Every structure is written in structure tokens, then in C-alpha cells.
Amino acid sequence: MPRRRFEPDRAGIGEVMRSAQVRAALRQVADAIEPPAKSLARSEVGSEFADAIRVEEATRPRGRPTARVIADREDGDAVEFGDTNQERRRILGRAAAVGPILPERGGG
Template structure:
């Protein structure tokens, strides 16, 4: 059975992604990931700070981002094991 296709214009897309409900869903997802990341970081990389930020990209797409101030713990170095706190928190099934 063929699936129906929906086509929207760029203008319509920009209006959709700017809706408060879309921003709220992005914020909620980022806060959920940040909470899991804080839990992982507390046991594996004490002292790491996990933050969220929101914004709009130049082309109009909104985003919510989770960041860590501990890149060595996230990516690893020659002397420090890679912990990948943010990646693991984002890949956890809700």
C-alpha cells in the first residue's frame, strides 16, 4: 500500500519549527538527556558540569543542545579514558 506524501514549503517549515510546542518538545528532550548525563557524570567524572542551551540556527531551525565542560572525559586523551557521558545519555531509551 502506498503511503501518502506531504509536501510543505520552506516558509511553512519555518513556521512549524518556530511553534512554541516544538520549542517546548526540544527543551524537554534536552533536559531529559541532561538529567541522565548528570547522573552518569556524578559517578564517573565528578566535577563535570552539564548544561543545556536553546537557540535558532541562521536558516531558522530551532535547537536545544546539551553540553559538558569536560571534553577530556567525553573524548578521552592519552592519559584519560574516554567516558562518552553525553553520547550514552542521549542513546538511552526513554
């Protein structure tokens, strides 16, 4: 029996990516990353830095939704990646890798 090749409907993929369910799932993942990020920041950098960590949602030019955890401070990049005056902390990167953050898939 010959194998059938799956050809996705590009318009359909765009619709799915812009759906409320995808937007909610992106937000759920970002919301799961925020608390460990704040905890790491509070213990390693300070409360002011932890208080600057938040979830930001946006829509890219072609309609693709995003949700990301950011450190909304001028020194956020320096704390995350390091520079000549700041040790690399990787607060957000480490928080994103903490435990299972994706929702369990139902069904079978």
C-alpha cells in the same frame, strides 16, 4: 488510482520549525537527557563535572531552534571523546540513549 506526491510547503516547514511547540519539544528532550548525564558524570568522573552539565538553547542563523546538553568545562570534549590524557567516557552520548526520551504522541 495514481499515487499523489506530497510536496511540502518550504515556508510552512520553516514556520513549524520555529514554532513554540517545536522549541518546547526540543527542550523537553534535552531536559530528559540532563539527569542521567549528571548521574553518569557524578559516578564516573566526579561532582564538579556533573555540576557543569546543563541544557543550552539557541537559535541558528536561519531561525532553527536548538536545545542541547553540554558539559560546560574546558575538558568536556576530552571526557566525552577521549584524548591522549583522558579515557573516552561518552557521558552525554550514553545519557542520550537511555530509555525513551521522546514525548508520546497523542491522537490517533
